[in-house]
Amino acid sequence: MIVEINGNPLDVELLGGDDPGKPLLIAHHGAPGLGSRREPSAAFGHLSDLFRVLVFDARGSGKSGDVPPFTHEQWAADIDALREWAGAETLVMAGGSYGGFLAMEYTIAHPHRVLALVLRDTAPDHTHEEAATANARASSRIQVDEDKLDRIMAGQIRDNDDFRDCWASILPLYDHEYDPASIQARVDSVDYHYATHNFAFAVNQHHYDVKPGLPSVSCPTLVTVGRSDWITPVECSETIAALIPDAQLVVFEKSGHSPPMEEPERFQQVVRDFLVTRVLDA
Structure with missing residues (x-):
C-alpha cells in the first residue's frame, strides 16, 4: 500500500496482520536507489507469526516517491514516522547492507524505542x-x-x-x-x-561513521555476515560486534553479501532463536 510519510509516498507492506499484541519489526533494505522491500521481506517475513513485520521501499527507491532529501537524517525520520503509523511505541530494528547503516543510526538516535537490533552484511563507517x-x-x-x-x-x-x-x-x-x-x-x-x-x-557516505555511538547501544544485538562478502567484508561486522556491548556475531560460511538468500534455513533459525530468546522470552 502507498502511505504518505513525511511528505513523500512510501510503498509499505505490513506482514503478520494488525494484532497490536505482536511486537513491531521494521526492516530496512539496502542499496538506496536500487533496493526494495522484496529484500527484507525475504529475510524477515518468516517472522510474521511472532511479529508485525513492516517492510517498505525507502524514499527514492523501488515504487516509493523521489522527494528529496536522501539523507540519513531523513531516512531515519521516515523510520520513526512508520513506527508511529503502525501504532507502536517500540520496535525491533533490522537492516541489511546500507539499510544496516540506517538501522544503527536509528538505534543510536532512539535508544528507548529499540527492543533489539538485527544487522546483516553492513559496516560501521565508510572505510x-x-x-x-x-x-x-x-x-x-x-x-x-x-x-x-x-x-x-x-x-x-x-x-x-x-x-x-x-x-x-x-x-x-x-x-x-x-x-x-x-x-x-x-x-x-x-x-x-x-x-x-x-x-x-557521493555525499552521505563521506560523513558516515557510527563507531562513536555503538558503545552506547544497550539493546540485544545480532550481527550477521557472509564469509565471502566483497563489499562489506567480515572485518566490518567484527568491528560492529566488538563495539556494541554483548553483541552476538554469526558468520555464514557459504554466503556472500546475502545469507538470507544463500543460506536461508540457517539464517532464519539464527534470527528466530535470537529474537525469541532476547525479546519475546526476556
Missing part, C-alpha cells in the same frame, strides 16, 4: 569502500570494468540506463556461488533511481 574496490579488482570471477566500478562507488552515475549497466557489471561479485544465468533476471527486476544512489554514495 569499507577501499576494501570493496580492492576485492572487486582482485576477483577471478569477472574482469571488472574500471570506469563503471569507479563511477558506481563514487556516486557518479549519469542516468538510470547507466545505473542499470553499472549495476549489471558488478552484480556477479555478490554471491558465494556464481550463477551467470540469474544475472539478467536480477538486473531486470530493479527499479532504478540514479539520483538517490548518487547522493548516498
Whole structure:
C-alpha cells in the first residue's frame, strides 16, 4: 500500500496482520536507489507469526516517491514516522547492507524505542569502500570494468540506463556461488533511481561513521555476515560486534553479501532463536 510519510509516498507492506499484541519489526533494505522491500521481506517475513513485520521501499527507491532529501537524517525520520503509523511505541530494528547503516543510526538516535537490533552484511563507517574496490579488482570471477566500478562507488552515475549497466557489471561479485544465468533476471527486476544512489554514495557516505555511538547501544544485538562478502567484508561486522556491548556475531560460511538468500534455513533459525530468546522470552 502507498502511505504518505513525511511528505513523500512510501510503498509499505505490513506482514503478520494488525494484532497490536505482536511486537513491531521494521526492516530496512539496502542499496538506496536500487533496493526494495522484496529484500527484507525475504529475510524477515518468516517472522510474521511472532511479529508485525513492516517492510517498505525507502524514499527514492523501488515504487516509493523521489522527494528529496536522501539523507540519513531523513531516512531515519521516515523510520520513526512508520513506527508511529503502525501504532507502536517500540520496535525491533533490522537492516541489511546500507539499510544496516540506517538501522544503527536509528538505534543510536532512539535508544528507548529499540527492543533489539538485527544487522546483516553492513559496516560501521565508510572505510569499507577501499576494501570493496580492492576485492572487486582482485576477483577471478569477472574482469571488472574500471570506469563503471569507479563511477558506481563514487556516486557518479549519469542516468538510470547507466545505473542499470553499472549495476549489471558488478552484480556477479555478490554471491558465494556464481550463477551467470540469474544475472539478467536480477538486473531486470530493479527499479532504478540514479539520483538517490548518487547522493548516498557521493555525499552521505563521506560523513558516515557510527563507531562513536555503538558503545552506547544497550539493546540485544545480532550481527550477521557472509564469509565471502566483497563489499562489506567480515572485518566490518567484527568491528560492529566488538563495539556494541554483548553483541552476538554469526558468520555464514557459504554466503556472500546475502545469507538470507544463500543460506536461508540457517539464517532464519539464527534470527528466530535470537529474537525469541532476547525479546519475546526476556
